[in-house]
Amino acid sequence: MEIKYAELENTVMKQEERLDMIEKQLRKKNLVFFGVEEIEKNYEDLESNLVKIINDKMKVSCSLSEVESARRIGKRGDKPRPIVLTLTTTGKKLQILKRKKSLDGSTYYIKEDFPAKILNIRKELQEELKKKREEGTNAVLRYDKIIILEGKTSTMAKRQNHNKRNLSESPIEKSGSFSKQIQAHKKNKTAGIPSFFQPKESDRTPSNTLPNNA
Incomplete structure (x- = not known):
C-alpha cells in the first residue's frame, strides 16, 4: 500500500512539473x-x-x-x-x-x-537577492532562481565602492596640497640658512687695509 502511494505521489509530482513547463x-x-x-x-x-x-x-x-x-x-x-x-x-x-x-x-x-506560483517564489527570493547584491555579488533573479554572474560586481556594490573612494580621496587631496605648502616653506627656510651665516658688509675687513696701530 505504501509503495503504491509513493508511486502515485511521484506520478502527480511529475505531472505538476510537466504542467509548469507547458x-x-x-x-x-x-x-x-x-x-x-x-x-x-x-x-x-x-x-x-x-x-x-x-x-x-x-x-x-x-x-x-x-x-x-x-x-x-x-x-x-x-x-x-x-x-x-x-x-x-x-x-x-x-x-x-x-x-x-x-x-x-x-x-x-x-x-x-509569470504564473502565480512563480510570482510567489520570486517574491520570497527578493530579500535574499538584495542581501547578495549588498555583499557585492552580481546576482540576478531569473524565473524562479537566483543566478550568480561570475567575474562581475553588482551595481549596488560599485556605488558603495565609489562612495567610499570619494570619502577617502578628499582628505588625501587636501593633505597633499597642505604638504606641498609645508615643503615649499621648508625649502625657502633651507635656502635662507647659508645667507644667515654669511657676514654682513659692515663686518667685513678688506685684506689690503692695515690696522691704525700698525
Missing part, C-alpha cells in the same frame, strides 16, 4: 503592460495603442504583424486593467523588455508574465 512555454513570449488608458473601442484599437507605445515611448521598432495577441485581464474598475501582450517571437519580447526603463516617469510600466 505554462512556462505558453507565457514565454508574453509581456504585461500596466497603466495603459482603457480608451480602446475594439481589439484593433488595443493592439494599435500598444504598438504606438512600444514605438514612440520605448523607441523599439514593432509592427502589428509582430503582435500575436493582446487582451485585458481582471475586472473593470477605477484603474486601467493590465494588458497581456503576446509577441510572435521571444526575441522581440526580450528587445522590448530591455527598454522597460524608458517608461520611467510615465504612467506605463511592464513586467514579464
